[in-house]
Amino acid sequence: MGNKSFFQFIQIILLTLSAVGVLSPIKSQAQEIDYLALAHVLLRDGNYQRAQGALANAKKDWDLIEVQNYYLLNGLYLLRTKKFNEAEAELAKVTDEDYLPQKWAYLTEVYLAQNKKGEALKSIGHFVTHKDSAPSLFH
Incomplete structure (x- = not known):
């Protein structure tokens, strides 16, 4: 096998590995x-400042995040500030029922x-009504 055919062989191997995803980009x-x-x-x-940044980053992926959780956490951020x-x-x-107690x-x-x-x-009355759900971590 000459140098030219060896390099062609390596090229074919690399292309094959790339095609099956073995050499997928690190990113x-x-x-x-x-x-x-x-x-x-x-x-x-x-x-709170860092939390605001995390919430801003979460909002960039609006289609991928749990919106009710976002509203709850952003509301808590606004309350704490x-x-x-x-x-x-x-x-x-x-x-959402899961977030009503909080x-x-x-x-x-x-x-x-x-x-x-x-x-x-x-509000306290509503909280008591939904008390069977998991309590908030912040109280």
């Missing part, structure tokens, strides 16, 4: 980041901060 093997999970941990730890009106509006978007717990905090005692009492 495709990069680990994807779950920005909502990251935001959750950062909020729990009190890193004392943006109560925005938090109230964001938490109002949460309608929604009502956070809305109770929002209403108490806004001195809306009647709304806070209603």
